[in-house]
Amino acid sequence: MTMIGRYRTAVFGLLLTTAACGSSDSIDEGTEVGRIDRPPTPESEFTPVELEATIDRLIAVINESTIEPMQMVVLLKNLDTFFEPIATGASRAMGELDVTGNVLGPTDQSGDSTTSQDLQNQQLAQAVAGGAEGIGVSPYGDVNAAAVDDAVAEGVHVVTLDTDVATSKRSLYVGLLNTSAGATAGKTLLAMLPPPPGTVVIHGTTAEDWVDGYARTQGALQEIEAAGYTPLVSQAAFFADEAYDVDAMKGQIEAADPPVVGMVGLFNISYRCVMGADAAGIPGVPIVAFDFDPKTVAYMREGRIKATHTQRQYYEGYLVPYILYSIKTIGLDATREVLAPLMDGDSRVDIGLDVVPSGKLDAYNTFLDEIGAVQ
The missing domain is CATH 3.40.50.2300 (Response regulator)
Structure with missing residues (x-):
């Protein structure tokens, strides 16, 4: 096919x-419909x-x-x-x-x-x-x-x-709004970090032609830099296997000066930050993520990812x-x-x-x- x-x-x-979303298969001009009666939304701390x-x-x-x-x-x-x-x-x-x-x-x-x-x-x-x-x-x-x-x-x-x-x-x-979303993720991580100096790895993108991803990355970068830390962007490799992404993060973490004190992932493959930290021998580093991938959730239950940011x-x-x-x-x-x-x-x-x-x-x-x- x-x-x-x-x-x-x-x-x-x-x-x-x-198709049942409409009351009929066609619209009769001038025919009024009933008032909108919206059912109440369940109350939650996340409402x-x-x-x-x-x-x-x-x-x-x-x-x-x-x-x-x-x-x-x-x-x-x-x-x-x-x-x-x-x-x-x-x-x-x-x-x-x-x-x-x-x-x-x-x-x-x-x-x-x-x-x-x-x-x-x-x-x-x-x-x-x-x-x-x-x-x-x-x-x-x-x-x-x-x-x-x-x-x-x-x-x-x-x-x-x-x-x-x-x-x-x-x-x-x-x-x-991706710039503010990235800034929010940065703030979430900053609350978990020791005082600067220190390097923060941002699993994001430097590709300006991906407008949304770049804006989200810049929002996090600016927030982290303003707090006195050294931001280091690790390019999220969506079209490569996990090993490629993890090896790249491992190399950056090991070469970072000052040492890495935290990591923030900005996309649905954020869970790879945990794998990169493990490969570089810093399993206790604070990590926050983005989206709700099942692997992210699994790492959260293990306490490896401290928080995520969901759209x-x-x-x-x-x-x-x-x-x-x-x-x-x-x-x-x-x-x-x-x-x-x-x-x-x-x-x-x-x-x-x-x-x-x-x-x-x-x-x-x-x-x-x-x-x-x-x-």
Whole structure:
């Protein structure tokens, strides 16, 4: 089967499961729908209070307006692993809004990236042709800018999530702000370190063409440097085996002057910091990580990783349909005004991140289970 065939089969399977998000197969113009009645979110120490309050305010303002049917679509790079909680959140929000819409994306990531990018551009065009009034999309980057702009030119508001196309005419971006996320990870580690001097290994990236990864790395680097430590970036080798990455870290740790006193990993392969520390003979060095990879969780249970930083994928997906619906009912400017507590500038909505200490793993897993967003 070709790559296109696999992709379309995955999308078709999802259509069968998400078509119920709409109250009917078509929209009758001028037909009002009921007020939005959002179920309460379970309370937890990990509940994002300001984010939850902002969503509730947005719903309250929408409910003061004329509630109308809407057709929308959310396009994701994938429906598995990292993106699964995003799909869960988006589907739930569409159900609460009673809109006609789907969450679409491949479940098979085989094939080259160019094919995936082209397919997503086709999906954007198809969504517009199919009558979508709002589109949420997790783009690959500037390669999707023209397709986004074409949708906007047809009067469709586009909201990006997870990754952005700031050069496009999209209305808003919803997701993590990587510079501040990297700074937060740096601060988490700094609280565990002895006074300077000392070297801190940052398992990040120096590749400026990967905008998000580079921004996250710079955020951590600046925070560590400002505290008086010597930052040392170890290039995260995503497309190499663990041994390659570990050997590179081992060499850097052994050559570091002053000696390494802490390590911070900024991506889902952060658990490799533990392996690098072991290889270099410093198993007791404080390590903090990023994301919620099973190996990271295992090392946290052993006490080797002291904390991790998780992205709020569920809320990322959940917020986008509400924003698209709000833009239709109260307008973009009014939507920005309600979202002000979360806004960075006039076009980026910061959903923040969760800092999870190793001793709070069970509590965090319980929270994820209660909102249906287990990672």
